[in-house]
Amino acid sequence: MNDPLAAVITLVELIGPSQFSHWDDNGLPVGKNHPIAYVQLAAVSLSQTENTRDMYPAILPKSTIQHFKLDVQKEIIYAPGGRKIRAVAANPKSNEGGRVTMLVANEPHHWTPTNGGRKFYQTASRNLAKTQGRLLVITNAFEPGEESVAEVIRNDQEKYWAGQTLTSDWLYDSIEAPDNAPCTIDWAPFIVDQIKGDAHWLDTKTVVSEMQDSSIPLSEHRRFWYNAIVTAEDSFFSVSEWDGAKAESTLGTVEDLRKGDEIVLGFDGGKTDDATALVAIRIKDRLMVPLLVEQKPDGPLGENWEVDRILVDEAVRRAFADYTVRAFFADVNLWESYIMEWSETYREVLAVRATDKSSVGWDMRGSREVISRGWEAFYGAIKDGSIKHNGDKILRVHALNAKRGHNGKGLIARKENPESPRKIDVMVAGYVAFMALSRYLEKGKRPQKQYKRRMMQG
Structure with a gap:
C-alpha cells in the first residue's frame, strides 16, 4: 500500500460513498456517504504523515475542493457536516475516546513499547471498535525483536497462516523479496x-x-x-535454510509417518507460558514430524491456561502404539514425574537410554559441551538437508523465532529474550529428537522385547 492510494481511500471515507447502502435492481452494492466520517492519519510524529497529506492537493480536482469547501493545506481538513481528516501523533492519552471511523497507521514499524506506539495502537483499536471503523496500515519491514505494532500484526497473521487461529481480521498484502535474494550489482x-x-x-x-x-x-x-x-544476523536459522530442508515427494507433497515406522522421539514440555511439543524423526529418511503441539492461546482463552498433561501423556502412549520407537529423549524440566513413568514403562523396548540414570529423561541443563555440540550438529543437518521436515507451519514459526546464543562452550539456540512471546519450543523438541537419533545411530541395538502395539482405551 502506498501513500497516493492511502490518500484516495481516506478521501473516499471523508466525502465519498464509503458505506454500504443497499443492493440495486441488478444485485450490485450501492454506497453512501459516512455521516460522521472522522479520519486520522497517525504516526510517531506529525512529519511522518506528510507523505499522505501532500497527496491531497495533487489528486483532488479544484471543483471538488470548491464544492466541499476543503482546505487541503491544513493538518485538519474539514468537510460539511463536521466530517474531517486530522493528522495526529501517536499519543495514547490525547487520543483516548475519539469516535474515529478510519485510521491510517503510518510506519507502525516505529510504533514500539518504548515510544508509546504500542499503547496508542491499543487506544486506536478501542476507538475504531466504537464506530465499527477501518484500519489501514502502511509500513516498511520491521526490525525483528523490537516488538513494534508492525511486528505484532505480522506475528498474528503468521499464527493464522500456521493454523493456530481460525480467522484473521487482516487483508494482508506485502511484496517481499525471498530471504536468499542476492544484493549484488547484477541482481x-x-x-x-x-x-x-x-x-x-x-x-x-x-x-x-x-x-x-x-x-x-x-x-x-x-x-x-x-x-x-x-532474519537478523543472530537468527539461528535463515528462512532459506529452514525452508530448504522441507521434504517433498515426487508428487510434490510430503509423505508423513505411517503406522509401524521406526522413529525416535523428542519432547520439550512447558506448564503455562511455554509451548509443549512431541516431535518424531523417522529413522529411514530422517523426516521430522511434530506429533503434538500444545501452546497457550491468545487473548482471554489464555488466562489461567495450563497445558493438558493427560492429553500429552496420551500422545506419548499413542506414539508408542502406532510406531516402532527406538529412542525417546525428553527434557526433564517441569515433567519429572511423567518422565519417570515413561522411562519405567518403555525402558525395555527402547534401543538406547537417554542417560545412565534414565531411559527417557534428558536434561538440557546438563553438559554445556554436549548441548552445544548437538546444536551445531542439528544446525548443520538442517542446512545440508540430511534432516528434513514435513513443512509443519508451527514448527517453522518456532524455528525462525530462534536466536543464536553461546553457553561458554559453543553455539546454542535461544529465545530472543526470556520474556519474549516468540516461542521456540517445537523446534527445541525437534533438536531433542535429533539428539535421540544421533545416540541411536551411534549405539543403538534392537531391544530384546518388542512393545505390543495396541490402541489406547479411554
Missing part, C-alpha cells in the same frame, strides 16, 4: 524493480548503489530496499 536492479512496484519516485540505480555500502548491515539493506522481514 539487485531486477529485484528492486519488482519490490518497489509503482513507487516510481525511487531511482533503482541510486538504491542499488546504496545497497553496496558495507558499513550498513546487510539485514538493513534487505529490510529497507527488499521489504524483507529479515
